Structures are given as C-alpha cells and as structure tokens.
Amino acid sequence: MGKKQLISKSLTTISNMGAWLLIIVIILIMSIVRPDTFLTAANLINVPRQVAVVSIIALGASFVVLGGEIDLSTGMASTFAGCNAALMVTRMGMNTYAAILVAVLVGSIIGTLTGCIVTYLKIPAFIGSLGVQYVIQGLILITTNSMPINGLPENFLFLGRGYLADVIPVPVVIMAILFVIGAVLLRYTTFGRSVIAVGENQEAAKLSGLNVNRTKVLIFTIGGFCAALAGVVQAARLSSGQPGSGADLALQALAAVYIGGTFKGSMLNTLAGALAWGLVNNSLNLLGVNAHWQKVALGAIIIVAVLFDIARAKISTSQSSNS
Amino acid sequence: MQETPEILKLTNVNKSFPGVKALTDVHFSLRKGEIHALVGENGAGKSTLMKILSGAYKKDSGTIAFDGHEVEITSPKFSEKLGISIIYQELNLINRMTVAENVFLGRYPKKNGLIQWRQLNKDAEALFESFGIDMDVKAMLRSISIAQQQIVEIIKAVSINAKVVIMDEPTSSLTSRETEVLFRIMRTLKDRGIAVIFITHRLDEIFATCDRMTILRDGCYVGTREVSGITKDEMISMMIGRELTQQYPARDVALGDTVLEVKNLSDHSGRVKNVSFSARSGEVLGFAGLVGAGRTETMRLLFGCDPKSSGEIFIDGKAVSIAHPRDAITNRIGFVTENRKEEGLFLRSSVRTNTVMVAMEKILRFKLFLDFNKERSVAEEYVHMLKTATPSVNQPVMFLSGGNQQKVVLAKWLFSDSRIVILDEPTRGIDVGAKREIYEIINKLAADGKVIIVVSSEMEEIMGISDRIVVMHEGRIAGEVDKEHFSQSLITEYAVGGA
16 A cells, blocks of 8 residues: 555656656756766756747747637747847837837737637637738738848847856846746736636636636737747847748747646746757757757657646546545 | 337336436336337436437346347447437537438448439438428538428438437427427338337427327336326326425525516527516525526526626616626626536636635735635635535545535635525536535525525425525416425426416
C-alpha cells in the first residue's frame, strides 16, 4: 500500500510538472552529451533570449486558448506592430516611446476586432482569425511596400539587443515582467476566473452571471496587446521592421501553449512550453542537426507533448475516481 | 379473442443502477402486428426497458424471447440484427444530405463500387409511397420542417427490415397533421405484421391507435390491458396508484408576504404562453406538468436566459427588468438548472472554484485580488452545511456523485445570497438518500424565508415538498392546486389538458 501511494504521489508530482519535466530532461541529456558547449553561461542565457518574442506572444495566446478560442493572427499582428513602430520612428520622426505606445495600441485594437468578429458575428475563431491574419499581412505590405525599415535609434534597439546589468537581456526582462502580470491576472482576479470558466463551459458561465461576451473579446485584446509588444521587441532585435518576419510566430506561440499544457491553469506552464521549445532548438543546433531535420523533430515533439498531456489527464482521472 | 403469436416476450426482467433499482420483475409481451402502448410516469422505467431491448443496457436477470427463441441482447448491433428498430426523440439525420440519402445512408445501391443515384432516389420514392406519404426525396434535409424530418427518421428506421419498431414519444415535436401521418405509418406497419411499441404521455393517442397497453410504475410491472376495455380514469389510477411515502421531511413554515409576481410571461417560440403566478416568502411553489409543457422554458425566461416576447416580473411589488442572467442574480434569483453538468457546473474545476463562481466579488481583497483563504473557508462552510461528501474543497467536481454535485450547485446560489431559488428537476439522477437531503435543504431555505420554486416531473416528489402546485400544459398554466386539494389524479388531469 505504501509503495502504491508513493508511486501515485510521484506520478501526481510529475504530472503537475508538465513541460518543466521536459526542460529538466533536456538539460540533463545535454549536460552529458555536450557539457562543453551547452553548459556555458552564454548559451544558457541565449535560450530565454531567443524565446522571449515567442513566449510573449504565447502569453497572450494562453488567455485565448484558455477561453476556448484560438487566434491565428497574432504572428502578423506582431509583425505589423514592429513595422508600424519602426515606420513612425524613422519616417515620421516620432518619439520612440510614443511610437511604441501607438503600435501596441493598434495591436490591441486589432485583437479586440478579432474578438468582436468571433464573439458577435459568431464566426469560428479559427477561420475568423485566419481572415484577420491575411488582412494584416496585406496592410503590412502596403505600409512598408514590403521593404525592411532600417535606421532605428539606439533607445529602440536597446529593447531587443540591450542588457540589464550587463548580463540579463532586456527582452528576457520584458518577458519576465509580462509573465508575472499575466500569472497574477489569471490566478488572482475575477477576470482570470471568468476566462477559465468561459473556456470550460460557456453555458454554465452565462447562467452564473459572468459576462461571457466581454470576456471573450478581452482575451483577444490581450492576445493582440502581447503580440504587438512582442513585435516591437522583435523589430529591436532584428534592428529593423521586417515585413516578412512573422509568418510562423502565431503557430510557434500556440505550440508553446500546448507543449506547456496551460490547461492546468498556470501561466508558468506556457513559459515552460516556450523555454522547452527554445531548448530543443538550441540543443539540436549544438548537436549539429541539419535545419530541415530540426523542423521534423520539433513537429514530433509537439505531438508527443500533447499525447503526454492526454496520458497525464487520464492518470489523474483514474487516480481521483479510485480514491 | 384470438391469440396471435408473440414476437417478443420479456419475463422477470431486473435492472439496477448504483443506488437505484430501475426495473423489478418486469413482464412485457408483444404480439405480431399489434400497436402496444407503454405508459408510466417519468422515471417509471420505460426508457430503461427500451434501452435493454436496444442493447444499450444489459439486464441483470430475467429472460427475453424473440420470435419464440430465448436471446441475450448484448449490443445495439445484435438488437438491430434481430429486427428491433428504435426511433428516439432526437433526430439522427444529416442536414446536408437529401431525404433519400438519409434514408439509405450506409446501404446505397451500388454498381461496380459506384453509387447509383437514380436507383437510390427511385427506391426512396417507392418506400415513401408504400406508406402513402408525399415526400420530395431529393430535398435537402435542412430545407424540410422538423416534423417532416421526424417522418424521415421514422421511415428510415422501419425500412431496415424491422420486425419490432419502438417509438419513444415520437409525437412530442409533431403537429396534429404529422401526427396523423405517423398514425398512418403505424397502421401500415401493423398491416404488414410488424409490431410497434409506442411510448407516449398523451393518453388520447393511446385510444386512437393502440391495441393493448402495458403500465409500469416505479420500475415495476403494473399490468397489461386491452385498450378497448379501459377508461381514461382507470389508466391514470394505474399509472399513479400509490401512497405517498414518508420520504418527505415535514416543514412548518409560516408563509410571509408575496415576494415574486410574474405576469403574462410569454416567449417568442410559443413554448410559454401568458404564464402568471406569484410566490410568497417561505413558500415552496411546485411546477408540475408533462415533459415539454414549458416549465423549464418558463424558468429560463424568468432567469433571463432567453428573450421574452411579453410579460412583467415584480419583486416585492416593484417591477424589475431581467434581460440577462446577471440581472436575475442582481435581483437575488438563483437557478439550479435541470442539467447540472451542462449548465450548472465547471466539471474540471474544484468545489471551491464552483462555490464562489457567481459571487466572486465577495471574496476580493482590495476589490481586485481573489482571497484564496476566504475562498477555502467559504467552500468548507458550505460543504459542512450541506453535508457535501468530498475529500477536500480542492476536488474537481467531476469526481463527485450526482447528489454532491447538486449540493455544490446549491452552494453556489446560496453564497450569492439568492432569495428566490429556482430548482429544475433537483433530484434527477440522484439516489434516494441524497434526495432526502436535498428536500431537507429545501425546507431549511424555506424556513429562512426564501422563495423556492421547484420544477419536477415526479408526481410524488412535487406533492411531497410543495405548498402549492402550478400545473402547466402546452405552455400555459392549466391549473393551480393548494396543498389541501393535492391529488395525483387532479394534477395529472390538468397536466394532460383534461380538466
């Protein structure tokens, strides 16, 4: 009996760890296989820096997914914001921070519009946000003439390339601050509860007096806000507004959400998902795996991670019903 | 009276579910070419019996003989192979296909692996014609009315070489014209020697179509009668004839002032027509009626779930506007819905999360952050008060039993300070012991001066716990009965639109 309890307890612990377990496994393996290149401070700081953009988008996407919806337009929304900010600074001579503020505001409005399309026009989120994605892509090509926007000032670049105290990359700081806010919003506010409630059972949420429509629109607003902010960081990292840079970002962010298994209701799982994603990328690079095969491996990992999640859910279900 | 051979004979069939004996020594015999009504109150065991015949449930004991041979119906497939065809109330058709495609789904005529569309349509036309039904078989299913779709479903079911056709309340969504068509189909089947089991609440329909009837009550076999030799009154007394048991805890509450007044409530779809009633503080007001009489719809209107077409609601004499559940909650109304899993609970969330869901603002710190300590103590308080059996308040509610889940729903409304509590079928799917606990909670709430509205299809229950009963029939209030005049036959008569 004692042994059984021990097993079930450790299973529960493991199942609660989610993507953190994946991270530990990767670190362990890589420390053995490539101790010289992997376990260096430079490399270990590089990973969060590389995933910062994706994980900020993923933070917003987590709210959308938790609310039972999906947003495919976040990648383009982030590129749009990066290009907009760059345009305003370089062509219109706007103050960097004012430009960023406007760009992020526009991103939030785009998210809100997507939310309204899904909520009030009752168009399924998948197809509605796909449409929005193409509209934004078109707008990007129109406004930028599909040319990169160079010549960003130093204070703009600092957001993507700078370091705090000479060690911590600024994008990682931004990411950390946003995750703290996101985690508090989800866990400690009635809004966060509403998101989970609406995602779980919309009818019950309505009958419990929750404002279902407002919640649904707001999750898209947050998605747009985070995407836009990530886009600004991305532009700063690339030293330019790159019209073609966001094609894959929305899907990478969703991959991070699913690998993380945010459904446990903790925003930190998304962070773990994004970090795991970055670690896998990093490890495959260090192992010298060809870039084409890396895609194959990453795709397989998404599927395996979700499979693992389903298995965990089954284990915890059978445990609780036994008790 | 000449004896026709029996196609189906059930002897001493028993079936139990955890905590509930659903069928006790039930007999049922069906002759070839007869239309046989199966009647009984809700919960009498009709659907359980039919599900045993369809292979959805397995009987615990007893024998089933089909066409003279004893059989074990182990699966729906086997039941179908025997020639038992069931028509459920819900439609199992595909909207984006034509009528003909729906009828022959999965058995299209083929030549060299290719579907013969012309043949398909011709076969379908011939099939409908053989029942004397005029139907455009090339019409898309979604373009025809629900009632016509129901006819398609029936024709589909009987076209599969059926020897026994079971119809589970097929007329509930039919207009009188389509009901006539249905009766014609039933008579055509009868002429072909096919036996029909007809489940219905409408007693008039039994007299119009059936040869014999079998009555079930509380999972027990009451008897089988020739329809020609029975009166409506006899039928009703056979359906309900029993004494109230001491299941219902006594309540001694002085009624207070009128709190809730509803005037001329109607909806857009015609399922609620001009409903008016009032309720006093400390009163338990029961709503009786048949399934589909409009009771749930009335409660949904009152709670602001669906739009009203007319009607006013007064609380403490003041007119209130309720257009959304939020408005109802602001006016301190709570609604324990009929489907707790679909509409009442967040199954994956914990007991504590569910408990505070309606009134989260009551556990905020600095008006902004949820106070988890307070949340836990609140949830624990209600677990204690309602005697909810759960290992902890962190347990996801999906792991609780039906009765305990219902208590979590109740806790949710109690924590939000509801003064008017609507309970729709509060004891459905709950075992006997937990039922009594729910009744005790109802009494306690009444004693606290709350207004309790209970919708229930169980006659005994509604008479056992109500101070007054409003009976609905086809969207209208058919009658109102005070406690001293409670009688099952009176209520049943109102419910079937007889009085």
